Amino acid sequence: MKHIDIREIIGNSYYVGKTVTVCGWVRTSRDSKNVAFLEINDGTSLKHLQVVIDKEKISDFDSAMKLGCSVKVSGEICENPNNGVEINACDITVLGESPADYPLQKKRHTLEFLRTMPHLRVRTNTFNAVFRVRSVLASAIHEYFQSRGYVYVNTPIITGSDAEGAGEVFRVTTQPYDHGFKTEEEYYANDFFGKKAGLSVSGQLEGEVAAMAFGKIYTFGPSFRAENSNTPRHLAEFWHIEPEVAFAELPDIIEIAEDMIKTIIYKVIERCPDELAFFEKHFEPGLTDKLKSIISHNFEVLDYTKAIEILKSADRKFNYPCDWGCDLQTEHERYITEEVFNKPVFVINYPKDIKAFYMKQNPDGKTVAATDLLVPGVGEIIGCSEREADYDKLVEAMKQRGMNFDDYKDYLDLRKFGSVPHSGFGLGFERILMYITGMSNIRDIALYPRTVGSVR
Ligand code: ATP
Numbered sequence: 001m002k003h004i005d006i007r008e009i010i011g012n013s014y015y016v017g018k019t020v021t022v023c024g025w026v027r028t029s030r031d032s033k034n035v036a037f038l039e040i041n042d043g044t045s046l047k048h049l050q051v052v053i054d055k056e057k058i059s060d061f062d063s064a065m066k067l068g069c070s071v072k073v074s075g076e077i078c079e080n081p082n083n084g085v086e087i088n089a090c091d092i093t094v095l096g097e098s099p100a101d102y103p104l105q106k107k108r109h110t111l112e113f114l115r116t117m118p119h120l121r122v123r124t125n126t127f128n129a130v131f132r133v134r135s136v137l138a139s140a141i142h143e144y145f146q147s148r149g150y151v152y153v154n155t156p157i158i159t160g161s162d163a164e165g166a167g168e169v170f171r172v173t174t175q176p177y178d179h180g181f182k183t184e185e186e187y188y189a190n191d192f193f194g195k196k197a198g199l200s201v202s203g204q205l206e207g208e209v210a211a212m213a214f215g216k217i218y219t220f221g222p223s224f225r226a227e228n229s230n231t232p233r234h235l236a237e238f239w240h241i242e243p244e245v246a247f248a249e250l251p252d253i254i255e256i257a258e259d260m261i262k263t264i265i266y267k268v269i270e271r272c273p274d275e276l277a278f279f280e281k282h283f284e285p286g287l288t289d290k291l292k293s294i295i296s297h298n299f300e301v302l303d304y305t306k307a308i309e310i311l312k313s314a315d316r317k318f319n320y321p322c323d324w325g326c327d328l329q330t331e332h333e334r335y336i337t338e339e340v341f342n343k344p345v346f347v348i349n350y351p352k353d354i355k356a357f358y359m360k361q362n363p364d365g366k367t368v369a370a371t372d373l374l375v376p377g378v379g380e381i382i383g384c385s386e387r388e389a390d391y392d393k394l395v396e397a398m399k400q401r402g403m404n405f406d407d408y409k410d411y412l413d414l415r416k417f418g419s420v421p422h423s424g425f426g427l428g429f430e431r432i433l434m435y436i437t438g439m440s441n442i443r444d445i446a447l448y449p450r451t452v453g454s455v456r
């Protein structure tokens, strides 16, 4: 169907005086004495194109006035004092009608209401803006790593190792529910892979395998977690960016993470000005200044032990304890990043007992070389660490956790054959999108959000 994208026409005086064909969905319609107006949107831009219908020239336009219908319009592009340009219709074809029960009528709907119709909410300005930023950000992330020589690897989505993220793994099975097996072992032995399998919670372990060959790698794909927590920041299926870098220690990977976050935010500021102005107006006043401030200031680096001191001396009551050795809860994270520093904060050197087995043990015997990046409004967006590169120390940490060594043969081999200091992190794609857009619920960042008790 020959037509021109609305984004090409809007704000481009080249088309003024030319006759073009555009397509789109009707977003608003208004009828007055001699003329009628439509605003149409084809999804290529946040802005709509105004269609002017001269009733003397076009009489049969009633069904084009219905919100949500799709139209093809030919006509001349003219200047419009308010809106840049508009199209004077000489022909309108309704491609698909939209009866009066179209749910997105003129009034502004709440995000909660829109969540009940994921297939239609994408046609609103909010979701147009969210998904354009999402797409631009994905591209910026690939550009960042590609232009610096990282290899993009696709780690497996189905995994056979079961201990990481224990309890949060979705099982993958082809067994019928009425299998009649006597034991769990028998059940798994007869299953598709001949053993227990699940959906990957992280590509890190395989990412390390690739980094030990290609030096610098990143993954960008879905991770799955059976998070039984109903929060505005957790999805059961989310997209995960996981770089893994050989010959890098904790300070090196922190530098990479900060540089990457700043670079990709800069790209969004540059490429999505309309969308950011929209979020600023409707969701987070001050958003643009916030984003500009992020790219022009250093992130804070704060020792976990110091964070605990700050929390203990805060003149405020927390619901959860914050003694040395406790995991930081959302209320603690938000206090530190929002009220104390008001900028992104890397909390480093966590107690080893609350962190994963693979994190490098510090010489103090109590902490590991790990960091979470906390940001105002969202909390944790990155989990990061230097990995334990010493065979014996890794084995010791696994024994303490009662882990099954058979599942980690490959992983241990990496420490046996040419082990090197290496580090990596996991960035939650939807989490950083929340931070960049100011959207406060992760369900409004994913096309079809999956959460406990809800899949569509
Ligand atoms: P949280 O404490 O917020 O549950 P986590 O410590 O479990 O996060 P990691 O295992 O370190 O997270 O995962 C790396 C990153 O992946 C997190 O910093 C976050 O950005 C993202 N992430 C983790 N779990 C989820 C989830 N359920 N939904 C969306 N993003 C997630």
Ligand code: MN
Pocket: 227
């Ligand atoms: Mn989690």
